[in-house]
Amino acid sequence: MSDQIRLKKGLDLPISGAALAEVTARVTPDLVAVKPTDFRGMVPRLLVKEGDSVMAGTPLFADKKNPGMVFCSPVSGTVDAVVRGDKRKLLAVRIKADGRGEAVRFDVPKIASLDKEGMTELLLRSGLWPCLKQRPFGTVADPAAEPKAIFISGMNTAPLGPDPEFALKDDFAALQAGVDALGKLTRGGVHLSLAARSFAGGELHKLTGVVFHQFEGPHPAGNVGVQINHISPINKGEVVWTVDLHLVAVIGRFFLKGVYDTRRIITVAGPAAVKPSYVEVPAGVCMSSLASYFEQGNVRVVSGDVLSGEAVGRDGFLGFYHNQVSVLQEGDYYEMFGWINPFRSKKFSVSRAYPAFLRRKKYDMDTNENGGERPFLMNDVYNKVLPMDIYPLYLFKACLAGDPDKMEQLGIYEVIEEDVALCEYVCPSKVEIQNIIRGGIELMMKEM
Amino acid sequence: MAKNFFDKIRPTFSEGGKLSWLHSSFDAFETFFFVPNRVTRKGGTHVKDCVDLKRLLIIVVLAMVPALLFGIWNLGEQHSIVFGLGWGFWQKVWYGFVKIIPLYLISYIVGLGIEFASAQMKGHEVSEGYLVSGFIIPLIVPVDVPWWMLAIAVAFAVIIGKEVFGGTGMNIWNPALLARAFLFFSYPSKMSGDSIWVGGLSKALAGGTPWKGGEVVDALSGATPLSHASLDGLSAAGTSAWNLFLGNIPGAVGETSVIAILIGALILICTGVASWKIMCSSVLGALFVGWLGTVGGVTDIPCWEQLLMGGFAFGTVFMATDPVTSAQTETGKWIYGFLIGALCITVRLFNPGYPEGMMLAILLMNTFAPLIDHYVVSANINRRLKRAKTV
Numbered sequence A: 001m002s003d004q005i006r007l008k009k010g011l012d013l014p015i016s017g018a019a020l021a022e023v024t025a026r027v028t029p030d031l032v033a034v035k036p037t038d039f040r041g042m043v044p045r046l047l048v049k050e051g052d053s054v055m056a057g058t059p060l061f062a063d064k065k066n067p068g069m070v071f072c073s074p075v076s077g078t079v080d081a082v083v084r085g086d087k088r089k090l091l092a093v094r095i096k097a098d099g100r101g102e103a104v105r106f107d108v109p110k111i112a113s114l115d116k117e118g119m120t121e122l123l124l125r126s127g128l129w130p131c132l133k134q135r136p137f138g139t140v141a142d143p144a145a146e147p148k149a150i151f152i153s154g155m156n157t158a159p160l161g162p163d164p165e166f167a168l169k170d171d172f173a174a175l176q177a178g179v180d181a182l183g184k185l186t187r188g189g190v191h192l193s194l195a196a197r198s199f200a201g202g203e204l205h206k207l208t209g210v211v212f213h214q215f216e217g218p219h220p221a222g223n224v225g226v227q228i229n230h231i232s233p234i235n236k237g238e239v240v241w242t243v244d245l246h247l248v249a250v251i252g253r254f255f256l257k258g259v260y261d262t263r264r265i266i267t268v269a270g271p272a273a274v275k276p277s278y279v280e281v282p283a284g285v286c287m288s289s290l291a292s293y294f295e296q297g298n299v300r301v302v303s304g305d306v307l308s309g310e311a312v313g314r315d316g317f318l319g320f321y322h323n324q325v326s327v328l329q330e331g332d333y334y335e336m337f338g339w340i341n342p343f344r345s346k347k348f349s350v351s352r353a354y355p356a357f358l359r360r361k362k363y364d365m366d367t368n369e370n371g372g373e374r375p376f377l378m379n380d381v382y383n384k385v386l387p388m389d390i391y392p393l394y395l396f397k398a399c400l401a402g403d404p405d406k407m408e409q410l411g412i413y414e415v416i417e418e419d420v421a422l423c424e425y426v427c428p429s430k431v432e433i434q435n436i437i438r439g440g441i442e443l444m445m446k447e448m
Numbered sequence B: 001m002a003k004n005f006f007d008k009i010r011p012t013f014s015e016g017g018k019l020s021w022l023h024s025s026f027d028a029f030e031t032f033f034f035v036p037n038r039v040t041r042k043g044g045t046h047v048k049d050c051v052d053l054k055r056l057l058i059i060v061v062l063a064m065v066p067a068l069l070f071g072i073w074n075l076g077e078q079h080s081i082v083f084g085l086g087w088g089f090w091q092k093v094w095y096g097f098v099k100i101i102p103l104y105l106i107s108y109i110v111g112l113g114i115e116f117a118s119a120q121m122k123g124h125e126v127s128e129g130y131l132v133s134g135f136i137i138p139l140i141v142p143v144d145v146p147w148w149m150l151a152i153a154v155a156f157a158v159i160i161g162k163e164v165f166g167g168t169g170m171n172i173w174n175p176a177l178l179a180r181a182f183l184f185f186s187y188p189s190k191m192s193g194d195s196i197w198v199g200g201l202s203k204a205l206a207g208g209t210p211w212k213g214g215e216v217v218d219a220l221s222g223a224t225p226l227s228h229a230s231l232d233g234l235s236a237a238g239t240s241a242w243n244l245f246l247g248n249i250p251g252a253v254g255e256t257s258v259i260a261i262l263i264g265a266l267i268l269i270c271t272g273v274a275s276w277k278i279m280c281s282s283v284l285g286a287l288f289v290g291w292l293g294t295v296g297g298v299t300d301i302p303c304w305e306q307l308l309m310g311g312f313a314f315g316t317v318f319m320a321t322d323p324v325t326s327a328q329t330e331t332g333k334w335i336y337g338f339l340i341g342a343l344c345i346t347v348r349l350f351n352p353g354y355p356e357g358m359m360l361a362i363l364l365m366n367t368f369a370p371l372i373d374h375y376v377v378s379a380n381i382n383r384r385l386k387r388a389k390t391v
Helices: A116-126 A172-183 A224-231 A245-257 A287-293 A392-401 A404-410 A417-426 A433-447 B002-013 B020-033 B053-082 B089-122 B129-140 B147-159 B175-186 B201-205 B225-232 B241-246 B258-271 B276-295 B303-308 B312-319 B330-350 B358-390
Strands: A004-006 A023-026 A031-034 A044-046 A059-063 A070-072 A077-084 A090-097 A132-135 A150-153 A190-195 A211-216 A240-244 A264-269 A277-281 A299-303 A324-329
Touching: A004 A224, A031 A077, A044 A090, A059 A090, A070 A116, A150 A172, A150 A224, A150 A245, A172 A190, A172 A245, A190 A224, A211 A224, A224 A240, A224 A417, A240 A245, A245 A264, A277 A287, A287 A324, A392 A404, A392 A417, A392 A433, A404 A433, A404 B358, A417 A433, B002 B020, B020 B089, B053 B089, B053 B129, B053 B258, B053 B312, B089 B129, B089 B147, B129 B147, B129 B175, B129 B312, B147 B175, B175 B312, B175 B358, B241 B258, B241 B303, B258 B276, B258 B312, B276 B303, B276 B312, B276 B330, B303 B312, B303 B330, B312 B330, B312 B358, B330 B358
Parallel strands: A004 A211, A023 A277, A150 A190, A150 A240, A190 A211, A264 A324
Antiparallel strands: A031 A090, A044 A059, A059 A070, A077 A090, A132 A240, A264 A277, A299 A324
16 A cells, blocks of 8 residues: 655653543533634634624634634533733633533535535535644645645654544544545545554554555654655645544544534543543633643643643643643752752653663653753754754754745745654753744745 | 752842842852753743753763873873883872863863853853863863963953854854964964973973983973874884873873773763764774875875874864764764864874874864755755655
8 A cells, every 4th residue: 555654763752641541531511712823824803702602613703814714612602701812812712611512503415425615615614624734834724725635644653642543433434524525625635644553454544535654653753744744745835734633533523413523532641640541522621621630739731742732721721633631740840960960860861861761661751941041052963853854953043043045945844843842852952942943934924 | 958058149149139240150050059940931842851961061071081080190100201200100190180280270260251251241041061161171282381371272262262153052163172273373382392292391391400300311202102103103203002092102181092082982972972973984084094195105104093193082082073063964974074084184194294183174174064064954955946846
């Protein structure tokens, strides 16, 4: 079918608190939020006001540039608050759920009967379009664009992330419907990358109408950006779309049941998680619904993984694209002679300057920076964790210099923040590399 | 206890405190004792590797300790031989110790003083880069260098070599080598010749009292084997390859003992702090030109003996591998290292007036490292462009 791509560079973070393969709760939330900030490149226009009652699938806001693209409520209830930040920037629409689970019913035609325009129109109208992300830059897909292909990562290598085979084990019918629907949107095919063990015999391998690719290697081998770089790298002027596997199931459910159903099985895990396991939640669920999984004390609750997720706090909300919650102790302590200690057995380092490479154990990682910020000094640490044909240090420096030509030449189209997150993790100078890439991407979007 | 002390004096150095302008210095000392309580920021990775620059640089310093310890003993040994003193082990060590301590004091006080002052002026944190440079400088200068000269050289290296470019991480040339080059070109009489590499010898030759009425045994034995060999071949220099390997010969403090340097190289390679590619390719480059030299009849010295002589080993292991001034790309490192080795031996073979080519070879390649990287990165860019055309 397809050859196996073996990646050597990268790092599987030995962080403690991995989730047990067990669904311990199916959360019916009290509060959810849809955050426009989850969707890059989108300028929201509000469609509801506080006090309005909504159902699952009722549009809350639309994109000013694409009025047809709507973003919907994942549950039924009333609009509790419209949260705004500086300059009245719309940060979130909060919905108080009524628990009745009422949903807008869509009249769904057969997938086979739809053409590209019909499919696009239906996905836009139903609020499912934002499931599609676009590379370069990781924006919400542009409905007018002609994508080279659609890529889905069927493997998850992110630290503490859910195993797709387990989390989606009841959703294979939905996944099949989802990939069939996506197949209508591109002539380049739907490409699904699987880990070696999901191949041949795995449930995901039974899907039809997709092009399979097999990947092996440490994180970030499961990042769709890395996979694209090896399957069919993005060149200037090209556009590809990506969809997270759990959102393919959401699209599929829409075609099976005719409702906007964003429920997903996520992991709640990490060193500060109580009973780390799998939980079923809708998109945008409030972390307070998961409070029993968090340890007391000064704990950081991250929507997403510990490398590229967003710290949202105990009262924050799960991001639209996220399928895991990571819980960590805040590391606001002083450590005497930490860097002189020859062993430092409680901390992990990928560098052999510490003997951590001799230990096979998981570490209770926390959020301590483990050092002060310095200029770039070491030059060979970054490419060891970025399995792409890119010179990371030069790309970072081009972003810092704000030079769009250089950024383009050095590969800015091929990465988003999550792809360089490990570079930030290993950086001995503690440089905020994801912020640098974010700055570069924002500059490029302004220039184009 | 130390924690309480820092907590108590922190307000004085914080914003609004009496000594807030000394904030960078306070910070430097505090972070020396304690890994700070800073947590990762939002919008980045939430966990970070526990390695930091302090750790990496202290490993480089550790790797140089064997060379330093051997050098201290060797100072006494050479002095004892030349003046016919017949000292015991501890007398030699003590002599070397007394000789080297002032050099370290000068190197660190002047160098770190400037680093602290400039960090203070810019409001930055003090960077640890000078820990390594300051450790190298006394190891590569003649032990009898006048203290004021050393101070000026260090100041030159730190200010002109580093701070004007924006500090640690931005410099083009290796600061330690720059200090040595400054001394070499500004005060050539103190930096070359036969007598400078043995403690007390140049003073004695200049007519001072040699040593308790003793006579200088053999004035010429002060010359490094390298300068001898470059003229007459190794055996004429009265030393064997084994001595070169061991290091009990006259020379700069840190550079004589190849075996001590190899221990350091092992530490650096095992910990992955320095690039084995640069070390490896530098050796290959030296062997290649050394071999060409013997084939072409320029020299009688077998190419492998070139590796043992002079500052080649020290330069290859500790200075060519400086991550800031070396080539930054992996392919570039092979080219960069090879050219350093090749240039070093080329200088040795064709410039009998100044046989030590390592310093100039490294400084020259420091200058060209960005050019090498430019071509390596351009190849990557072209690959990307070509890909766009073929699809």
